[in-house]
Amino acid sequence: MAKRTEPYIPGEQVSRQDSIKLNTNENPYPPSPAVITAISKEMERGLQLYPSPTANELCQKIGQVYGLAPEEVFVGNGSDEVLAFSFMAFFEPGKKIRFPSVTYSFYPVYAKLFDIPFEEIPLHEDFSVPIKRFYQSEGGVILPNPNAPTSLYKELDQIEAIIQNNPDQVVIIDEAYIDFASGSAIELVAKYDNLLVIQTTSKSRSLAGLRVGFALGNKTLIDALVRIKDSFNSYTLDRLALVGAKAALEDQVYFKKTTEMIIKTRQKTSDMLTTLGFNILPSQANFLFVTHATVPAEMIYGQLKEAGIIVRHFNKPPIDNYLRITIGTDEQMGKLVEKLKEII
Amino acid sequence: MAKRTEPYIPGEQVSRQDSIKLNTNENPYPPSPAVITAISKEMERGLQLYPSPTANELCQKIGQVYGLAPEEVFVGNGSDEVLAFSFMAFFEPGKKIRFPSVTYSFYPVYAKLFDIPFEEIPLHEDFSVPIKRFYQSEGGVILPNPNAPTSLYKELDQIEAIIQNNPDQVVIIDEAYIDFASGSAIELVAKYDNLLVIQTTSKSRSLAGLRVGFALGNKTLIDALVRIKDSFNSYTLDRLALVGAKAALEDQVYFKKTTEMIIKTRQKTSDMLTTLGFNILPSQANFLFVTHATVPAEMIYGQLKEAGIIVRHFNKPPIDNYLRITIGTDEQMGKLVEKLKEII
Numbered sequence: 001m002a003k004r005t006e007p008y009i010p011g012e013q014v015s016r017q018d019s020i021k022l023n024t025n026e027n028p029y030p031p032s033p034a035v036i037t038a039i040s041k042e043m044e045r046g047l048q049l050y051p052s053p054t055a056n057e058l059c060q061k062i063g064q065v066y067g068l069a070p071e072e073v074f075v076g077n078g079s080d081e082v083l084a085f086s087f088m089a090f091f092e093p094g095k096k097i098r099f100p101s102v103t104y105s106f107y108p109v110y111a112k113l114f115d116i117p118f119e120e121i122p123l124h125e126d127f128s129v130p131i132k133r134f135y136q137s138e139g140g141v142i143l144p145n146p147n148a149p150t151s152l153y154k155e156l157d158q159i160e161a162i163i164q165n166n167p168d169q170v171v172i173i174d175e176a177y178i179d180f181a182s183g184s185a186i187e188l189v190a191k192y193d194n195l196l197v198i199q200t201t202s203k204s205r206s207l208a209g210l211r212v213g214f215a216l217g218n219k220t221l222i223d224a225l226v227r228i229k230d231s232f233n234s235y236t237l238d239r240l241a242l243v244g245a246k247a248a249l250e251d252q253v254y255f256k257k258t259t260e261m262i263i264k265t266r267q268k269t270s271d272m273l274t275t276l277g278f279n280i281l282p283s284q285a286n287f288l289f290v291t292h293a294t295v296p297a298e299m300i301y302g303q304l305k306e307a308g309i310i311v312r313h314f315n316k317p318p319i320d321n322y323l324r325i326t327i328g329t330d331e332q333m334g335k336l337v338e339k340l341k342e343i344i
Numbered sequence: 345m346a347k348r349t350e351p352y353i354p355g356e357q358v359s360r361q362d363s364i365k366l367n368t369n370e371n372p373y374p375p376s377p378a379v380i381t382a383i384s385k386e387m388e389r390g391l392q393l394y395p396s397p398t399a400n401e402l403c404q405k406i407g408q409v410y411g412l413a414p415e416e417v418f419v420g421n422g423s424d425e426v427l428a429f430s431f432m433a434f435f436e437p438g439k440k441i442r443f444p445s446v447t448y449s450f451y452p453v454y455a456k457l458f459d460i461p462f463e464e465i466p467l468h469e470d471f472s473v474p475i476k477r478f479y480q481s482e483g484g485v486i487l488p489n490p491n492a493p494t495s496l497y498k499e500l501d502q503i504e505a506i507i508q509n510n511p512d513q514v515v516i517i518d519e520a521y522i523d524f525a526s527g528s529a530i531e532l533v534a535k536y537d538n539l540l541v542i543q544t545t546s547k548s549r550s551l552a553g554l555r556v557g558f559a560l561g562n563k564t565l566i567d568a569l570v571r572i573k574d575s576f577n578s579y580t581l582d583r584l585a586l587v588g589a590k591a592a593l594e595d596q597v598y599f600k601k602t603t604e605m606i607i608k609t610r611q612k613t614s615d616m617l618t619t620l621g622f623n624i625l626p627s628q629a630n631f632l633f634v635t636h637a638t639v640p641a642e643m644i645y646g647q648l649k650e651a652g653i654i655v656r657h658f659n660k661p662p663i664d665n666y667l668r669i670t671i672g673t674d675e676q677m678g679k680l681v682e683k684l685k686e687i688i
Contacts, residue, residue: 006575007570007571007574007575008574008575008578009574010394010397010578010579021393024394026392026393026394027392028392029392030390030391030392031391031392035391036387039383039387039584040384040387043380043383043384046374046553047374047375047379047550047551047552047553047554047588048370048371048372048373048374048375048550048551048552048553049365049370049552049553050354050368050370050546050552050553051553051555053354077421077577077580078577078579080576080577080578080579081576081577081580084576084577088457106578109575110575110576112575113432113572113575113576202394206391206392207391207392208391208392208393208394209390209391209392209393209394209395209582209583209584210391210582210583210584211395211579211580211581211582226351227351228457230351230352230353231350231351231352231453231454231456231457232424232425232428232454232457233421233422233424233425233428234352234354234424234450235354235422235424235555236421236425236555237555238553238554238555238582238584238585239553239554240383240553240554240582240584240585241582241584244391
């Protein structure tokens with residue numbers, strides 16, 4: 001009776017109170033205090049009333065932060081929903097889209113759900129993305145930058161080359177981790193009408209629990225997303241998520257401070273793991289993608305788990321001997337390194 | 345480039361502070377105070393962490409309230425999302441589904457979005473649903489009870505007959521307004537594996553602003569919805585919506601009190617409008633569907649709007665001479681009646 005689908009499997013949730021959760025790339029710091037204030041105030045205004053179906057104030061705020069008009073901004077219930085709507089709006093059955101063979105594992109799930117054929121482009125041996133293989137796609141391109149779970153970032157001129165070489169197709173750059181990297185493709189939005197940039201408040205804005213993602217692009221692309229959304233669910237963001245995300249975007253000082261702390265901890269952790277014999281890919285995300293010279297990843301994963309430290313292991317070649325480790329606080333990473341010293 | 349869709353158009357949102365909003369069937373009373381407490385507490389627990397992807401605690405609570413197992417409960421981002429997932433899970437291209445010709449106007453929107461053919465069954469002249477016309481459907485049935493915007497309720501034995509006469513198809517009973525009516529089809533869930541009941545916390549639980557809907561049905565149906573959801577968005581409900589809805593469901597005393605107040609106000613308003621020459625359908629919802637003997641609905645709508653009282657007018661035969669009026673507080677309805685006296 002039901003459609004055949006192969007669901008995405010999110011990172012495991014842990015209930016142990018004392019565990020250190022480094023498996024779903026959450027921010028170790030709470031959101032800006034302004035978020036809590038805004039939500040508390042909104043609760044008094046009445047949860048019995050529907051939210052704004054257009055989310056206009058939030059779109060305006062996001063546009064303001066990134067130098068775009070509100071009409072160039074789309075918001076959704078987490079970047080996962082924005083991605084799902086984008087697959088519905090821009091990719092079609094019969095036309096093959098391309099994404100890397102090692103990437104966010106939700107892409108093939110969406111493609112199967114919406115009957116969109118796809119080509120998984122193998123990465124280079126160093127896990128970098130072979131840019132030219134994304135030129136002249138039949139049905140469009142979706143590419144995370146930085147890529148996950150590899151943590152590798154591609155310079156903007158190479159992203160731009162992909163956009164230029166797919167003039168009649170939509171190129172989606174999924175920038176979930178971009179605030180921990182050197183430069184966003186948002187600056188290309190004004191230049192290319194086939195570019196859609198997707199971001200989220202889940203990582204760098206510490207709002208994984210609130211489910212707010214957004215897309216930036218030419219008004220025509222945004223209109224197409226709005227049409228899909230209005231044919232699916234009039235109100236995808238609740239009142240509290242709308243004001244919470246807006247408050248987070250307003251507090252750029254807090255955002256920059258916490259982002260820089262994570263980048264510093266990333267460098268320190270990387271240095272410490274190197275001395276333990278790990279090979280670490282040059283991360284521009286809020287996680288490290290690591291492999292050890294002698295000890296198998298699966299064994300390390302298991303022993304860390306026993307000790308209450310949860311990291312992510314993908315049991316799938318060619319990354320089955322790698323671990324993805326979220327950057328937590330300095331203290332959490334210190335405990336991780338201590339435990340790894342014991343294991344290795 | 346983008347798929348052809350015809351979006352649903354929600355009731356207008358008003359920004360005028362002093363206006364009386366009787367156009368989107370919101371509850372005039374705020375949610376239970378326990379909702380605010382629960383959300384405030386959850387905020388302290390950390391919005392930087394993802395919500396539960398399975399929403400297990402909320403499913404358990406809903407199951408408990410309605411005498412079902414958690415495996416017989418599905419939750420989503422408003423009943424609109426639950427409906428969208430249901431169209432994806434249970435209806436298929438090539439097999440005609442049936443719904444009433446006058447009903448929730450989102451159904452044809454979903455059907456077009458997912459390429460599902462449909463047959464709109466004309467209502468009887470008194471706007472009641474012709475039950476037998478829903479027997480032996482090719483692809484399934486979706487029927488709101490009470491129906492909207494007519495406000496009319498069908499007795500359970502007639503709903504059961506539709507379920508019995510579609511043994512190989514899914515029958516969805518959309519019970520957005522059921523708490524203002526005499527009996528829910530939930531009691532039939534244990535008996536029929538082709539029945540899915542969809543409800544929402546937006547109306548009777550005063551949580552339109554929080555976006556939490558749910559479906560109740562046989563485990564096989566719920567599993568199918570979970571598979572679609574997990575192929576679309578891992579976390580459809582944010583942390584605050586999860587705990588807020590749970591708290592609302594726990595406070596049955598408050599729920600019963602406010603629901604009864606609305607039902608009483610409905611009766612009083614209905615009586616007053618009758619004396620003004622309105623014909624009112626026997627409502628079992630939190631709104632009235634009315635027409636006036638001599639004054640055209642569109643004119644009444646316009647004059648009420650000028651006075652800051654917003655009701656809903658659907659400019660579409662055969663209901664273009666009707667107004668849908670949400671039941672507000674006694675005070676709001678008093679002001680409505682005063683204004684109507686002037687107009688008529």
